[in-house]
Amino acid sequence: MTLLISNANQVITLNSNNQNARTGKEMSELNIIENGSVLIEENRIVAVGSKEELQNQFSELVAQAEVIDATGKVVMPGLVDAHTHLVFGGTRENEFQMRLNGATYMEIMNAGGGIHATTKKTREASFDHLYEKSYEHLNDFLKYGITTVEAKSGYGLDWETEEKQLLVAKKLQENHVIDVVSTFMGAHAIPAEYKENPDAYVDLVINEMIPKVAERKLAEFNDVFCEKGVFTPEQSRKILLAGKEHGLTPKIHADEIEPYEGAELAAEVGAISAEHLLVASDQGIGDMARSGTVAVLLPGTAFFLKAASARGRLMVDEGVPVAISTDFNPGSSPTISLPFIMNLACMNMGMTMEEVLTATTINAAYAINRGHEIGTLEAGKKADVLILNVANYQQMQYFYGMNHTQTVIKNGVVVVDGGVITDRK
Ligand SMILES: N=CN[C@@H](CCC(=O)O)C(=O)O
Numbered sequence: 456m457t458l459l460i461s462n463a464n465q466v467i468t469l470n471s472n473n474q475n476a477r478t479g480k481e482m483s484e485l486n487i488i489e490n491g492s493v494l495i496e497e498n499r500i501v502a503v504g505s506k507e508e509l510q511n512q513f514s515e516l517v518a519q520a521e522v523i524d525a526t527g528k529v530v531m532p533g534l535v536d537a538h539t540h541l542v543f544g545g546t547r548e549n550e551f552q553m554r555l556n557g558a559t560y561m562e563i564m565n566a567g568g569g570i571h572a573t574t575k576k577t578r579e580a581s582f583d584h585l586y587e588k589s590y591e592h593l594n595d596f597l598k599y600g601i602t603t604v605e606a607k608s609g610y611g612l613d614w615e616t617e618e619k620q621l622l623v624a625k626k627l628q629e630n631h632v633i634d635v636v637s638t639f640m641g642a643h644a645i646p647a648e649y650k651e652n653p654d655a656y657v658d659l660v661i662n663e664m665i666p667k668v669a670e671r672k673l674a675e676f677n678d679v680f681c682e683k684g685v686f687t688p689e690q691s692r693k694i695l696l697a698g699k700e701h702g703l704t705p706k707i708h709a710d711e712i713e714p715y716e717g718a719e720l721a722a723e724v725g726a727i728s729a730e731h732l733l734v735a736s737d738q739g740i741g742d743m744a745r746s747g748t749v750a751v752l753l754p755g756t757a758f759f760l761k762a763a764s765a766r767g768r769l770m771v772d773e774g775v776p777v778a779i780s781t782d783f784n785p786g787s788s789p790t791i792s793l794p795f796i797m798n799l800a801c802m803n804m805g806m807t808m809e810e811v812l813t814a815t816t817i818n819a820a821y822a823i824n825r826g827h828e829i830g831t832l833e834a835g836k837k838a839d840v841l842i843l844n845v846a847n848y849q850q851m852q853y854f855y856g857m858n859h860t861q862t863v864i865k866n867g868v869v870v871v872d873g874g875v876i877t878d879r880k
């Protein structure tokens with residue numbers, strides 16, 4: 456199948472010679488082609504340029520291509536959501552009401568709600584139920600232009616259920632058009648049955664769960680919730696290093712609620728990313744800039760928890776590569792709307808519209824080790840492409856809280872047309 460997306464008002468290529476996550480001023484370099492076209496063959500991008508250039512260089516391919524007219528529209532790479540808790544049982548709207556009444560996230564969790572409540576529901580749920588529920592969530596992601604989603608386990612906190620979550624993610628990767636990238640997060644909370652002896656749970660994660668995840672290739676990454684009252688920096692270090700020994704790349708939920716030197720730890724263990732970072736220290740931000748650890752910022756979580764956002768502006772200025780994601784989960788961020796989260800990054804973190812686009816495409820791709828494959832529109836990359844019903848990229852943020860996604864091309868196939876899913880794998 457050959458496709459030619461022709462005559463877009465703007466093609467946001469995000470192309471550059473940089474082979475790493477973008478930092479500082481690079482985050483503003485969108486490399487826009489006005490009146491641009493994109494030529495796709497099978498599942499790959501062949502070339503991006505003006506229609507005339509593509510016709511001259513690839514006359515045969517252009518002649519046989521199915522043409523999608525993008526006049527007046529914006530074309531950009533598929534969005535990448537580098538941080539979700541996609542597979543979970545139940546919902547927690549009751550806690551939303553409790554928080555509106557003044558309860559805090561940690562109070563609810565310490566009283567047996569929060570992650571513990573979802574763990575109970577996830578343990579009870581059948582594989583098929585979790586699969587179907589998550590499949591529907593992925594459909595919603597797709598309609599909003601997200602073509603790659605990272606998915607964490609961590610609502611099992613026992614092997615049987617962690618395995619169930621990871622296998623659901625695996626089956627979703629096989630059956631849904633969205634690419635699902637798996638992260639093991641057995642260290643998401645201390646399960647109630649280990650409350651009196653948290654170190655025994657840490658041992659279980661290290662000695663039993665991590666080796667099984669690695670041996671069966673159920674995940675690429677290993678994540679820990681390093682937070683006061685959850686996993687200490689010492690426990691987190693042990694878990695992340697154990698994962699590393701088994702080939703699982705470290706990620707870390709760091710400095711979300713209280714400063715805990717999580718950003719420093721991320722840099723120390725060579726984590727590919729550190730997430731949240733609402734209260735990361737100056738030292739931690741400097742360390743991450745030096746180590747090149749991607750800051751995966753989640754302004755939707757700050758919004759929903761009524762907390763001050765991470766210092767995104769400072770992080771960009773200090774040279775930390777920044778990505779932005781939804782943190783889709785049933786407690787602190789029950790939304791798949793990455794476009795809305797992008798708007799929050801502009802409004803509440805002082806990031807520019809250009810930086811936000813970089814943060815949800817190429818930098819998010821690097822946060823899940825996919826920077827070589829997706830996140831920009833350039834020859835050779837996977838053809839994950841969006842056509843947006845806006846005249847320029849600024850309108851994406853200006854007309855906020857809306858879904859501008861008109862067409863989604865995933866792996867070279869039109870899977871959303873006119874906002875409706877047209878093709879399933
Ligand atoms: N902070 C820890 N974990 C999730 C929330 C999980 C939940 O509340 O269910 C997060 O990233 O926000």
Ligand SMILES: [Zn+2]
Nearest residue numbers: 538540708782
């Ligand atoms: Zn999370």
